[in-house]
Amino acid sequence: MSSVQIENKIRPLVLEDLDAIFRIDHEIRRRGQAVTYANLTTEHVFGIDRHVGILGTPLSYADLIKGDISELLEFGLVAEVENHVRGFVLGRIGHCSDTTAGIGTIAILGVHPDYQHRGLAGHLMNGLCETYRSKGIKRVRVNVDRRDKLMTDFVEYMGFGVGHLIDYTKVLT
Numbered sequence: 001m002s003s004v005q006i007e008n009k010i011r012p013l014v015l016e017d018l019d020a021i022f023r024i025d026h027e028i029r030r031r032g033q034a035v036t037y038a039n040l041t042t043e044h045v046f047g048i049d050r051h052v053g054i055l056g057t058p059l060s061y062a063d064l065i066k067g068d069i070s071e072l073l074e075f076g077l078v079a080e081v082e083n084h085v086r087g088f089v090l091g092r093i094g095h096c097s098d099t100t101a102g103i104g105t106i107a108i109l110g111v112h113p114d115y116q117h118r119g120l121a122g123h124l125m126n127g128l129c130e131t132y133r134s135k136g137i138k139r140v141r142v143n144v145d146r147r148d149k150l151m152t153d154f155v156e157y158m159g160f161g162v163g164h165l166i167d168y169t170k171v172l173t
Contacts (some may be wrong), residue, residue, distance in 0.1 A: 013076030015170035020085035087111035
């Protein structure tokens with residue numbers, strides 16, 4: 001079987017990409033592949049208001065966003081394959097008490113299941129890290145569910161190591 005190089009491009013996220021990244025996220029979840037981000041959806045990250053109200057049926061997910069998403073647009077990238085969005089990464093600047101500088105955080109990463117294992121996620125992560133570097137950010141953090149073998153292997157491959165903070169969680173009922 002011959003290997004054909006498919007042209008792909010990593011570029012900044014724009015509002016017109018939102019519907020495509022929501023479709024990708026929905027497809028990942030439909031196939032049961034969202035282990036790390038099982039409880040975190042792109043709709044949650046963007047603050048989507050599901051109470052459409054007077055709009056009736058929205059023309060786009062952009063119509064449903066409530067709040068400021070400028071940081072997500074500034075630290076968001078998409079991967080295009082043959083002029084179609086097939087992957088995305090969304091980041092933010094976080095702050096931690098052990099440093100005065102901001103810390104780049106990866107809020108969510110997704111690649112359409114039919115386009116996984118083609119290097120898109122790595123290109124997206126490297127692109128976001130370069131964006132952070134250009135803004136003077138020296139550290140990048142990503143939270144990964146320890147049961148998500150694919151994601152833990154991927155972030156370790158990308159050069160991330162286990163940090164010194166431990167995430168304690170208490171479920172309130």
